[in-house]
Amino acid sequence: MWQQNLITLRAKPRGFHLVTDELLAGLPELKACRVGLLHLWLQHTSASLTVNENADPAVRRDFERFFNALVPQGRAGYEHDDEGPDDLPAHFKASLLGCQLSLPVKAGRLAMGTWQGIYLGEHRDQGGARKVLATLHGDGA
Template sequence: MWQQSVVTLRERSRGFHLVTDEIVAGVSGLRECRVGLLHLWLQHTSASLTVNENADPAVRRDFERFFNRLVPQGVAGFEHNDEGPDDLPAHFKASLLGCQLILPVTAGRLALGTWQGVYLGEHRDRGGARRVLATLQGER
């Protein structure tokens, strides 16, 4: 079984956001998949996907603080600022974290650990809705 769909994540403010439920809801064949892999590809260069803590929202706030210290806005010496001061820092953050995940599927569910969830790293002040190409490969 192969299935591919585009999941549109709603617009969010800058920061790290738990999007596991939106991803699961957007992949219609997931429940029928006995065993497989879900490949997620974020179709943007100024946001990222990663897996981390799904219970305590303080972790997501700390991620945002850490990455803002790691890649601050307003640093002199860079050229690319076509879309504003958050543009190039967003590209750097997206490259550090990446735009894709491969997640195991077992018995119609993502086989994430107890405290794991999928994060969208929104690195722009106004990034808009984000598209994720979701490719499910598995057995029914």
């Protein structure tokens, strides 16, 4: 089976957000997949996708603090600031974390670890809604 859906994530404030449930809601066909892969492609250059801790919100807040220290906003010398001072730092963070994930599917569910969830890294102050192209490939039930 092949299935491809464009999923629009609600606009979120700057930071790291657990979006596993929001993505799964946009891909009901996953339940019919016995074994396969789900590829997620974020169609933006100023946000990112990653997998990490899904239980403690402090981890997501710590991620935001870490990446803000790693790539500070307002640093002298950035040339690309067409959309404001968060523009180039957002691109740096997105490149460091990436815009795609490939996740295993088993028995109609994502085969992630107990404490794993999918994060959207929103690196802009006003990022808006984000689009994720979800491509599912596998054997049906």
